[in-house]
Structure formats: structure tokens, C-alpha cells
Amino acid sequence: MSLIVKRSLVYQAVEQLRERIAQGAWAIGQRLPTEPELALELGISRNTVREAMRVLAFSGLVEIRQGDGSYLRTVQDPLQAVLALSRCSLEHAREARHILEAEAIGLAAQRCTEADLVQLRAALVQSGEHFHGDLQAYLEADMVFHQRLVDAAHNPALSELYRYFSGMVRAAVEQNMQHAPGCQATFDLHGQIVEALAQHDPALAKRLTRALIES
Template structure:
């Protein structure tokens, strides 16, 4: 059966953000225009003023709006990088695996061709840190594992891929969390990480990509 549940649950603030971003995208307000007040938005969206306030803070942090103390909020931009995370947070486990197959596998194939000695040194340190946590606290292990995988993608020396993977890493973490909460951690699975790093060091892109696929299918 296909897993269709979102990997990251949506909060009330997330729902408010979705409605506000939709209005911005649809051109409800022009750049430079003053937005409705919090009470007005609260009534329009049917949500509490506190929820509206938190959503507006997120929009200000992402650069979409400017909050002027004592004056109000003004639209600054219609391009929202945090909207990428909103879309990603709705993906299912199956969708996350498919996306990793496209993004991470190809990046690691490039990493095997382009890695430097400095990359290998950083990767070994990251893998050792991850190994020390593999049978311990789950959240600590996931954090360390994400660092290792980010360094692998970084070794491709493609800033666009690195940036995309950094956005996607929250979904990778959610995927690992969902899987490892119900599946016992096995040393044989972790050992695939060591084999993967060996393939990158030996500049064997086909083997590196094959091992990466195994890890994605069986974290």
C-alpha cells in the first residue's frame, strides 16, 4: 500500500501561512502595498490573532513582508524560499524516496568523480561521529547522519545541488525518523555508509550510486 501521509504534520501556523502565501501568489496585494491588520486578517481567514501574528513573523523572516512597528505590514516580495519547505513537508514517504533517488544518487555519482582529499577527510570525520551514535539516541544519530549525507552531496562541488539538498534534508530526516522508529537499527545497514565512502574515495561512481540506492531503500 502506498504511504500517502505527510511526513511532517502541519500546524495552525502552517495552515495560516498557506492561505497568506496563496493570496500573495494570486496578486491580492501589490508589492509595497500595506496589508490588512492582524484583526482584519484574523476575521478574513477565520483563525486567531496569535496564529496570524506568528504567520506574519515567518513571512517577515523569509523576506516576503516588512513589519513596520506602529505602521503595519507591507508586501516586499512575491518570491518565498520558505515556500519550498512548505511544499516538501507535504510529501509522503514514497515521494521522499523517489526524490532522493533523483537528487542524492546523482549527486553522489558526481561526488565520486570530483571529490578532493579535503572532502574525504571531512567525510571520514562525519562518518565516525555518526558511527558512534548509531546504536544510541535516535535524534542524535539522525542529526549526525544528515551531516554525513550533506557532505557527500557537497563533494559533487555543485552549489545548486548542495542548496537543494539542504532544503530537502528536513524531509530526509523525517523519512529516517519514521522508518527507524519501527525498524530496528542493523549494523549491516550502517556498514553500507562505509562502503559508500570507500566507493567515493575510489572514484567509482556506479558503485557509489548503487550503494546510495540501497541506503535510500533500506535506511
């Protein structure tokens, strides 16, 4: 019973803090009040405040900096975006990939560095080792590869968006591979995309990415 009560108090604290964030109590990047200050203001214990802040940090609303305090990262709760993505159909995910992933990789073809290419080739080797083997191991490695492709665009906003979206990408790839054996020609598209980046050819990179999404 005491555990249920504790969870209830933490939930109430989280909701109060979310409401204040939505109302503009603090600006993005601003340091939030300390745990004792929030505990006094909300009429709860410091431990409850600490647990509530951990929940908000996990959802991406705040950033906890050890020894410095907690800072507001965004006023839009990323957790709600993740929940919305989880309800998307695979067709919606495919459409979103064309807009987000293909365009991001087009940018990556313009901006990628030699260090990016080294990391991409290493990730490709890792995923290739599992392509005809363990599906879950392949999916883990493939998601690392795709995230590095987007990261090569050197746009933090796109990278962060793709991290939230990658769960839907994984679900789509998993469904395709469960219904049909891994096609080598499909896997080869990954390497061709990397080479398009190495040639700094955005049009080719986007064309190959769209072919991969439709495969």
C-alpha cells in the same frame, strides 16, 4: 493587543514585499531600497520594515548584509517549497532521493577532494557513535554526513536543494529506525559510499546510495 497589531503590520508588510518581488520590482542580486525608503513607500515604520525584512531573510528570499543593505536572493519563495516538502509522503520522498541524492553522490565521486573525504570520514565516525544509542543524536549526525556527501559534488544548487529536502530524508530514516532496530549492514553502506567516492567510482557510489535509500 499592541503585540497583535504589530504582528499584523509586519505580516502586511511581508505580503506587500513578496508581491513586489513576484512582480519583478527588483532583479536577483539587486540591492533593495533602504529601510527609510521602504518605510516611506509602504507608509509604515522603519521598525516594521526591519521585522518584515528579517522574515524575508529567514525564508531565503533576501540576504541581509550587515552595514551594506538587503539584496534579493531569489524571486521564488523557498518557504513555499519547504511547506510543499512537508506535505510529501514518504514514498514521494524516497523517489525524490533516488533522483536528487543518488545523482548528486555520483557527481561527488567524480569531484570530491581529499578535504571532502576527511570531513566525510569524521562525520561518519560521529554518527557511528550514536547509531546504536540515542536516535535523535544519530539523526542529527546522519544528516550532517548526508549533507557533506552532496556538498562533495561541489554544486551549490544541489547543496541548497538538499538542505531544503533533508527534513524529509530525516523523517524517512527516523521512521525506518523506529520500526526496526538499527541494522549494522545498513550503517556499513555509509562507509562503503565514502570508499566509492575515494575510488572516484560514480557507478558504484550511485548503486550503494540506492541500496541505502531502499534499506
